[in-house]
Amino acid sequence: MKIKTGILGCTGAVGQKFITLLQNNPLFEITELAASNKSSGKKFSDAVNWTESNPIPEKLKNKIIKNCKPNLDCKLVFSGLDSAVAGDIEDEFANAGYIVISNSKNHRMDNDVPLLIPEINITHLSLLKSQITRRKSGGFIVTNPNCSTVVLCLSLLPFIKNNEIEKVIVTTMQAISGAGYPGVPSLDILGNIIPFIKDEEEKIQSEPLKIFGKIKNNKIEFAKIKISALCNRVPVKDGHTLSVSIKLKNKTTVDKLINQIHKFKSNNKYTSPKKLLYYFDNPGRPQPSLDVNLGNGMSVSVGNIRNCNVLDFKFTALGHNTIRGAAGLAILNAEYLIGKGFFNK
Numbered sequence: 234m235k236i237k238t239g240i241l242g243c244t245g246a247v248g249q250k251f252i253t254l255l256q257n258n259p260l261f262e263i264t265e266l267a268a269s270n271k272s273s274g275k276k277f278s279d280a281v282n283w284t285e286s287n288p289i290p291e292k293l294k295n296k297i298i299k300n301c302k303p304n305l306d307c308k309l310v311f312s313g314l315d316s317a318v319a320g321d322i323e324d325e326f327a328n329a330g331y332i333v334i335s336n337s338k339n340h341r342m343d344n345d346v347p348l349l350i351p352e353i354n355i356t357h358l359s360l361l362k363s364q365i366t367r368r369k370s371g372g373f374i375v376t377n378p379n380c381s382t383v384v385l386c387l388s389l390l391p392f393i394k395n396n397e398i399e400k401v402i403v404t405t406m407q408a409i410s411g412a413g414y415p416g417v418p419s420l421d422i423l424g425n426i427i428p429f430i431k432d433e434e435e436k437i438q439s440e441p442l443k444i445f446g447k448i449k450n451n452k453i454e455f456a457k458i459k460i461s462a463l464c465n466r467v468p469v470k471d472g473h474t475l476s477v478s479i480k481l482k483n484k485t486t487v488d489k490l491i492n493q494i495h496k497f498k499s500n501n502k503y504t505s506p507k508k509l510l511y512y513f514d515n516p517g518r519p520q521p522s523l524d525v526n527l528g529n530g531m532s533v534s535v536g537n538i539r540n541c542n543v544l545d546f547k548f549t550a551l552g553h554n555t556i557r558g559a560a561g562l563a564i565l566n567a568e569y570l571i572g573k574g575f576f577n578k
């Protein structure tokens with residue numbers, strides 16, 4: 234039997250992506266849709282400004298949107314809530330016994346909340362023991378990292394194999410859909426670049442340290458990488474592109490790093506891509522319009538790894554912000570939680 238699933242923030246950019254991605258998922262069935270007072274009480278098709286390229290699933294068109302109160306008929310909620318309200322609402326659901334998988338920033342750095350990219354830090358699920366004890370309801374929160382952080386951390390995987398990263402300088406070129414719907418006004422972004430995204434640099438500079446941290450005495454000992462991030466909003470619909478330079482502790486070569494990328498294998502989760510990382514020798518790739526949907530939007534592309542005159546290596550990375558950076562990753566996290574038995578408790 235499929236797991237009954239609710240979508241908090243069902244009308245937003247991330248909420249709509251959950252609805253699209255869950256249509257054919259064999260493990261989860263959407264039984265509840267919830268959003269703000271503006272939308273609750275309305276049929277989904279009347280409340281939403283649907284921006285996905287596929288039509289609204291027939292069985293959800295007439296579904297009535299509810300308030301984000303923990304009286305929904307489901308075990309799991311995926312949250313695509315605005316961060317202005319997500320913190321308290323997600324706590325209420327977790328305290329009432331729901332499993333909450335969040336895309337918002339609010340609980341990411343909480344001591345007992347895993348900030349999960351399962352291909353990197355699945356061991357951080359051990360933090361849930363103390364969170365479940367604290368909440369006393371059986372419920373808990375797992376969070377996704379910031380969307381650019383996800384792309385950056387996956388692109389760094391080949392560099393940490395048998396090595397340590399000391400410094401990272403990353404410049405992001407982030408898609409408009411990263412700002413939600415309706416997001417950035419068209420007059421501000423068409424033919425333009427906005428060299429600032431509120432709080433984004435801080436998230437990209439801090440979250441990887443938790444993600445690459447090691448569990449010691451049931452706490453995370455943060456990684457000691459120095460990261461400097463510079464963030465830009467660019468007129469691209471989907472896909473965050475990153476220019477990255479890094480300094481490593483030990484020497485290695487471009488060929489070894491590229492070989493390492495080809496070695497990453499797929500795992501058996503339904504939402505996992507066949508290839509976690511794609512590599513492009515072509516210095517003109519990856520590009521959002523050509524490569525953002527590789528692996529159904531769940532792969533990250535890396536291009537043109539080369540030596541750097543200032544640090545050691547530099548390259549380009551690209552990932553889909555609402556799929557690998559949000560809804561797709563949240564679904565993958567839920568699949569791992571099933572695999573680890575968290576839905577049997």
Ligand SMILES: NC(=O)c1ccc[n+]([C@@H]2O[C@H](COP(=O)([O-])OP(=O)(O)OC[C@H]3O[C@@H](n4cnc5c(N)ncnc54)[C@H](OP(=O)(O)O)[C@@H]3O)[C@@H](O)[C@H]2O)c1
Pocket residue numbers: 241242243244245246247248267268269270271272273301312313314315316318319336337338378379380410411412413414415554555558559
């Ligand atoms: N977009 C991305 O690429 C991306 C990637 C990673 C993480 N995130 C994070 O994911 C979250 C959602 O992002 P988004 O881009 O989908 O934003 P969005 O398009 O602005 O959607 C926000 C959602 O929150 C709901 N909401 C707003 N106020 C509410 C309230 N008081 N009570 C209940 N629901 C309320 C909205 O419902 P109404 O329509 O009823 O107002 C809407 O469904 C944010 O925290 C964002 O930072 C986004």
